[in-house]
Amino acid sequence: MLKPTPTTMLAGQFIAQLSVIPMIMYATSWQWIVCAIMYFGIMTFGITMGYHRYWSHRYFTCSKFWEYVMLFFAHIMMVGPAIAWVAQHIEHHKFVDSPRDPHSPSHKGYLYCYFLQSLRAPRIKYAHHLLRDRTCKIQFDYYWEFIILWGIILVVLDPYALIYAWLAPAGLAKIIGSFIFTYGHHSGRPHNNTLLGLLTSGEGFHQVHHQHEDRVQWGKLDIGGQIIRRIGNVT
Numbered sequence: 311m312l313k314p315t316p317t318t319m320l321a322g323q324f325i326a327q328l329s330v331i332p333m334i335m336y337a338t339s340w341q342w343i344v345c346a347i348m349y350f351g352i353m354t355f356g357i358t359m360g361y362h363r364y365w366s367h368r369y370f371t372c373s374k375f376w377e378y379v380m381l382f383f384a385h386i387m388m389v390g391p392a393i394a395w396v397a398q399h400i401e402h403h404k405f406v407d408s409p410r411d412p413h414s415p416s417h418k419g420y421l422y423c424y425f426l427q428s429l430r431a432p433r434i435k436y437a438h439h440l441l442r443d444r445t446c447k448i449q450f451d452y453y454w455e456f457i458i459l460w461g462i463i464l465v466v467l468d469p470y471a472l473i474y475a476w477l478a479p480a481g482l483a484k485i486i487g488s489f490i491f492t493y494g495h496h497s498g499r500p501h502n503n504t505l506l507g508l509l510t511s512g513e514g515f516h517q518v519h520h521q522h523e524d525r526v527q528w529g530k531l532d533i534g535g536q537i538i539r540r541i542g543n544v545t
Contacts, residue, residue, distance in 0.1 A: 318454070322433060323389065326480040328481070330481045333478035344474050345367045349479035353509075354533060355537075356513040357483065361380075363526060365453055370538050378445075381445065381446075385460075391449050393450050394434070397434050398433075399433040400436040403438045403523070461476070507532065508531060515529050526539070
């Protein structure tokens, strides 16, 4: 079993972000369309709906089909397994904008929040409820096996798809998503940003999320929240 480590996760994220460069330089129009679709899937279903609102905050329940869809898109972003991501996020809420916050730019700096926080081993105790989740446990145990399988599938279909259908959209999601932690908490408290909110399907409405942690939808422009109300049952 090839379990994820902080070093391998940082390496995967770095490669994904570098892949944005050839995407910008050489991609065709239809490749950008595929990239945009995959970016939407990763950011919307994978991160804001999956890792954040479903596994971290348990805002809603849904069918196994949608659970697998969310886990697939979150997985290929290479930001770590659900257990690790959720543990760090719950710790963030517990100690938000304090020295114990795992990614507070006002206390740890922008570089740390953008890159180096990936080298910090997550405190799994904050996601103990997911250790009993069979789907999340399998994802954790076979993390890189699934990543390698996805890469092989894309190479068989089209070697260039590694860039436009996977690495570039994952890299863009990482770059844009990182602004949630840097801008969203840049002055030591949560902030809203409409543009970031639209680009991240709701994550940019960060102040609303922290002030109303029981809300599944963070405003009328929160695309992720709107989709959740259509495919899931809000708890």
